[in-house]
Amino acid sequence: MTREPVATHRIAHVSDSHLTASGVFHEVLRPAATYSAALAALEGSGIPIAALVHTGDVADEGEEAAYTAVRAVTDEVLDRTGWPVLWAAGNHDVRAPMRQHLLGEAPDDAPLDRVLEVDGLRLVSIDSSIPGRVEGGFEPEQLAWLREVLAEPAEHGTVLAMHHPPLPVEVTAMARLHLTGQEALAEAIRGTDVRAILAGHLHYATSSVFEGVPVHVAPSLAYTIRLTRPGGGVIAVDGGRAAGVLSLYDDGRVGHTSMPTDPAGVLTSTPESVFASMGVDVEH
Numbered sequence: 471m472t473r474e475p476v477a478t479h480r481i482a483h484v485s486d487s488h489l490t491a492s493g494v495f496h497e498v499l500r501p502a503a504t505y506s507a508a509l510a511a512l513e514g515s516g517i518p519i520a521a522l523v524h525t526g527d528v529a530d531e532g533e534e535a536a537y538t539a540v541r542a543v544t545d546e547v548l549d550r551t552g553w554p555v556l557w558a559a560g561n562h563d564v565r566a567p568m569r570q571h572l573l574g575e576a577p578d579d580a581p582l583d584r585v586l587e588v589d590g591l592r593l594v595s596i597d598s599s600i601p602g603r604v605e606g607g608f609e610p611e612q613l614a615w616l617r618e619v620l621a622e623p624a625e626h627g628t629v630l631a632m633h634h635p636p637l638p639v640e641v642t643a644m645a646r647l648h649l650t651g652q653e654a655l656a657e658a659i660r661g662t663d664v665r666a667i668l669a670g671h672l673h674y675a676t677s678s679v680f681e682g683v684p685v686h687v688a689p690s691l692a693y694t695i696r697l698t699r700p701g702g703g704v705i706a707v708d709g710g711r712a713a714g715v716l717s718l719y720d721d722g723r724v725g726h727t728s729m730p731t732d733p734a735g736v737l738t739s740t741p742e743s744v745f746a747s748m749g750v751d752v753e754h
């Protein structure tokens with residue numbers, strides 16, 4: 471009998487919702503609706519979710535009304551699920567209104583770095599936004615703070631959330647928008663209990679390994695960027711939206727599974743009994 475590893479924690483991962491005060495984005499997009507659809511898909515999946523992580527570009531222009539809209543859409547689901555939420559700020563976010571209207575804190579412009587403990591798992595968000603810039607980076611004080619947070623291992627390890635991913639950018643035109651100072655980040659997490667890094671920013675799903683740690687990038691819930699050849703620019707499409715589910719298993723492994731969240735009809739639905747009759751013994 472093959473034993474499937476058991477997940478101790480599952481973390482819902484959404485990114486780049488880009489809500490606007492007007493409710494409209496790029497003339498035809500309705501980012502509150504596409505963000506809401508992602509939360510509905512996660513809630514409706516029946517997956518036991520330990521926490522929700524949003525890896526930034528929560529709002530497109532940082533307007534107060536955009537953050538209050540994010541709060542309203544999120545709370546509608548949280549009121550039923552009780553999911554704790556960890557927010558990471560992106561280059562489109564503005565720290566003061568994000569603090570005030572999303573976190574209910576006094577508005578100030580300091581980096582938005584946070585720790586959230588969930589059933590022995592430590593979730594840490596570190597603010598990779600540089601006010602006024604598109605590329606990412608960290609202040610030395612932020613990395614000192616991170617080293618301090620990670621000094622003692624947590625029971626089930628740590629998941630790190632940031633907007634700009636520490637991985638090679640496959641769309642050539644976007645490489646200049648990457649995370650700067652990755653060597654210092656590598657140094658800060660070296661030898662620590664970080665098991666996975668969650669990120670966004672690129673608007674396409676991708677993954678890599680950084681300092682031995684898997685990095686998972688969720689696509690945007692507003693629009694998706696297509697892979698293009700060098701010289702091909704940036705092509706944004708109205709579709710391909712997805713949330714991610716990060717699973718942390720009892721054998722030490724982690725997995726990140728993409729869940730499409732655009733409206734789609736069910737093609738077929740096969741009852742589980744069909745698979746039970748296949749004769750392959752699996753303990754799950």
Ligand SMILES: [Fe+2]
Nearest residue numbers: 486527671690
């Ligand atoms: Fe974005």
Ligand SMILES: [Fe+2]
Nearest residue numbers: 527560561671
């Ligand atoms: Fe971004």
